[in-house]
Amino acid sequence: MPNMRIVLLAVLLVIFSATFLIWGLSGRIWFILELRAVKLSALIVVGCAVGVSTVLFQTISGNRILTPSIMGFDALFILIQTMLVFMLGGFGYTQLPQLAVFGGEIAAMVLASLALFTLIHRRSRHDLQMLILVGVIFGLMFRSMASFLQRVMDPSEFAVVQGAMFASFGGIDRVELLLAGTTIMLLSVGILRWASLCDVVALGRGPAQSLGVNYNAVERRLLIVITVLVSCATALVGPITFLGLLAASLAHALMRTHRHILLLPAAAMIAAIILVAGQALFERVLGLQSTLAVVVEFAGGVLFLILLIQGKIR
């Protein structure tokens, strides 16, 4: 029963979260608990954003191997952030109200991705191979443009964007967590109302249209949701390229259903479990600080290669 598996995932997530909070608690208990609660919330909302955005992206692109990160979405976000710091100066950037920066970055990101998407779509006519190639090239381009800008910045400005370049789960900004977390949770829960529409979209453009779905409009709206989710997650902890692939693949393998009402929560919880359990393991058991992202990237990267070799790309 798929429904039982969802319950199982929820139970696992609660167990790991509790472990994360109370394992090895000593000393200034409330202070430490609060720190851990902030980190735990960040891990969960990021997992949620990555899981949901990846499943949605695979649904509109009709394949099981592309993800927003592989297509360079988070690289684009970093580029936008870097450009903003570059134009405003490190001091100017930090002086702006956080809400304005957050909203501005996300708006710029949505506009940029819609523009790119429209451009690619018009040229490649739903050609998946083309889409992958263009996405990978754009991702590389965004990354190198961002690192070029960072080279020519002065060191104080660079310090501002450096945090955004690499995935890190330490030092979560609380205001940012509140903004991004609320946005992610609202979108992730709200999208469930579209779950059965997503089921039809997953059939592909032709069949969905013949069943009365206004495919272009739905596709655009889903792309906006995906973009906002990726932006929030990247703003919070930086890019984690292969987490989405890992979560979506496991969700499909575990749930064995085409129904998004089950797939979306499953992918969200699997990504959150990977992050929470991984972080607990590395911090508490192994006493390591920053290796989780590396391990997730490694496991996800291996899976990506396996999927490529198996020819799952379609």
Place this chain on the structure above:
Amino acid sequence: MISIEALNHAAGTTQILHDITLTIPRGGLTALIGPNGAGKSTLLNLIAAQADVQSGRISVDDLDVATTPRTQLAQRMAVVAQRSDIASRLTVGDLVEFGRWPHSKGRLTPYDRAIASHALEVFDLTNLSHRFLDEISGGQRQRAFVAMAYTQQTDWLMLDEPLNNLDIRHARGLMGELARLVREENRSIVIVLHDLNHAAAWADHVVALDAGRVAFSGAPDQVLTAEALSTLYNAPIQTHMIDGRKVILHHR
């Protein structure tokens, strides 16, 4: 009635359909015939709003396909494309239930499920309902897509080469079921056919396309002549009457 006025269609610089003006009667089975590349699929896709009308006008009964919302159109017309690649991993039963989407929007009532399981029965798919689409034969998959469109229960049914891959029994069964829908339930069906004998046996109306133009159209008895067909397909074709039925011979 489907009426098509001054329809032109191009892909890039290639003109595919040339100034087509045509009416397809309601309440009949209309066969769309013609050689490969004549533009049959293009025409069918335009009527079914799968591609945008570039110039000209198509209306299905009172609905202009260019301006009618897709939700409304999907309750009037169901379509089975020539090639249907489904990205999701679905069972035959799931696929057929999707046919109820235009009516139920994902909340299947017992009535919806009853219609879907009836469709499985009609197209001889009940035993396959739990099999995945990528684990059945091409002909079985073809029948599953027809069953999905059938489940949509629309006035109009548009089928692009649904007999592809079907064996003799299932091809005959499908044509018989379509004819029954027309006769007993007053549905209207447009079907792209390559088997001229099926067209002669079942169609109420024939439209022949050649190189993007209407070559001829009318009642099968009158238009399916040896000369017209030989010209259309650019191959020697004979017609004979056997037991009061027109039989078309073209094999050698």
